[in-house]
Amino acid sequence: MGTGLGMLGLAGLMFDDGLLAAADATKAPGSPLAPKAPHFPPRVKHVIHVYLNGGPSQLDTFDPKPLLKKHEGQTLPGGNLTTERPTGAAMPSPYTFKKYGQAGIEVSEIFEKTAAHVDDLCFIRSMHANTPNHEQSMRLMNCGDERLPRPSLGAWINYGLGTENQNLPGFIAMCPGLPVADVSNWRSAFLPGIFQGTHIDTRQTTVEKLLENIKNPAVSRVDQRRQLDLLAELNRRHQQPRAEDAALEARIQSFELAYRMQMAATEAFDFASEPDHVRKMYGETVQARQLLIARRLVERGVRFVQCYHGDVQPWDSHNDLEKNHRNLAGECDQAIAALLADLKQRGLFDETLVICGGEFGRTPAVELTNGKPGGGRDHNHWGFTIFLAGGGIKGGHVHGATDEFGYRAVEKLVHVHDLHATILHLLGFDHTKLTYRHAGRDFRLTDVSGEVVREILA
Numbered sequence: 001m002g003t004g005l006g007m008l009g010l011a012g013l014m015f016d017d018g019l020l021a022a023a024d025a026t027k028a029p030g031s032p033l034a035p036k037a038p039h040f041p042p043r044v045k046h047v048i049h050v051y052l053n054g055g056p057s058q059l060d061t062f063d064p065k066p067l068l069k070k071h072e073g074q075t076l077p078g079g080n081l082t083t084e085r086p087t088g089a090a091m092p093s094p095y096t097f098k099k100y101g102q103a104g105i106e107v108s109e110i111f112e113k114t115a116a117h118v119d120d121l122c123f124i125r126s127m128h129a130n131t132p133n134h135e136q137s138m139r140l141m142n143c144g145d146e147r148l149p150r151p152s153l154g155a156w157i158n159y160g161l162g163t164e165n166q167n168l169p170g171f172i173a174m175c176p177g178l179p180v181a182d183v184s185n186w187r188s189a190f191l192p193g194i195f196q197g198t199h200i201d202t203r204q205t206t207v208e209k210l211l212e213n214i215k216n217p218a219v220s221r222v223d224q225r226r227q228l229d230l231l232a233e234l235n236r237r238h239q240q241p242r243a244e245d246a247a248l249e250a251r252i253q254s255f256e257l258a259y260r261m262q263m264a265a266t267e268a269f270d271f272a273s274e275p276d277h278v279r280k281m282y283g284e285t286v287q288a289r290q291l292l293i294a295r296r297l298v299e300r301g302v303r304f305v306q307c308y309h310g311d312v313q314p315w316d317s318h319n320d321l322e323k324n325h326r327n328l329a330g331e332c333d334q335a336i337a338a339l340l341a342d343l344k345q346r347g348l349f350d351e352t353l354v355i356c357g358g359e360f361g362r363t364p365a366v367e368l369t370n371g372k373p374g375g376g377r378d379h380n381h382w383g384f385t386i387f388l389a390g391g392g393i394k395g396g397h398v399h400g401a402t403d404e405f406g407y408r409a410v411e412k413l414v415h416v417h418d419l420h421a422t423i424l425h426l427l428g429f430d431h432t433k434l435t436y437r438h439a440g441r442d443f444r445l446t447d448v449s450g451e452v453v454r455e456i457l458a
Helices: 109-115 134-143 153-161 182-186 221-242 246-268 276-282 286-299 321-345 416-426
Strands: 046-051 087-090 097-100 105-108 121-128 171-174 198-200 304-308 352-357 361-369 372-380 384-390 397-399 409-411 436-438 441-443
Touching (some): 046 321, 109 321, 121 409, 276 286, 286 321, 352 416
Parallel strands (some): 171 304
Antiparallel strands (some): 097 105, 121 384
């Protein structure tokens, strides 16, 4: 319970007066997750974040740099930027690129199935972050701050919008294991705990193991309801002189949500009930299962779903990048393409935002191990690529650029704060006004910066 549903927070401290519309009384009245209106009409209702944790190389996926071949084995003319580890000469991509779609956007051979949808994709090739370290950059990408405990993007979305399905968490993070910086990636921090993400360990393949501890096979639902009512009454009595204890309210809320989840969550995560042709369309990998479940979740009203590629940081290719990236792309390329097609078929594409990328990119210069090249690339926060698709996004579009070698973003730069501001804008929020007062200050996801990237909006 502690890793998935615990620490759900104090409903009475939820909302800033005047910030958001009142909860719809016809949908779980009084529920802290009841649907709420944003600041203005939204372009999308749900977000699926395909997280390629570890830092995929922009140079080998979505940002081709043919000039690296000309300088192979040579020092880059402008020198190497400071990253985490020593780097040497220029290292060209081992993969071929070709143009796809009417837009004619170049994509690597390892993402050829995703590239078939290029006219629906918007590539931001000028992303940049603050540090070349996984922990800090993942916290920045997920929480808007690389150092201090801050609420995650999904928690802010939960806080601002609530969820359409009161029998499921509004924010679900799927990962086969745990990523770097583990649960801090979906924390609620000082927001009430009800808004934090629920982690699902997708190494498990059966519904009973995916969703542990929400059913008691020895007790009927009627008896469970009686037990919870008694427990709630005892907890309320205990709580009366301890009104400031948010953790106690969180415990009460966690039991209630788990009880409601017993039927809805079991059905939502039962991907085996999908027709054979749908499961074959996605494929048989863990990421394929996650993306299929993600579609099922947004179909059932979940606001924010994250799909981490694997345990810790699988895309971290310090050595033997050619084999590593090809294998990893093979685990998700078909599934990403299937997700985009499936959302379209079901009429969900225009109301869902799909984001795909990592916390940073990789260097155009080869990484040196004991002074020798090992066929891999170091972390590179100076410039990298992500892509977006779905409602409100300009498809078949490339925004910004890195320099001629792919080291640094040099044109139409987009910081992570700008990306967050744009995501919130698509969900109907002015990012400067979605705030929460804590420790005498009005906090927001984008801290004191961030601009909506209007050029990528349809």
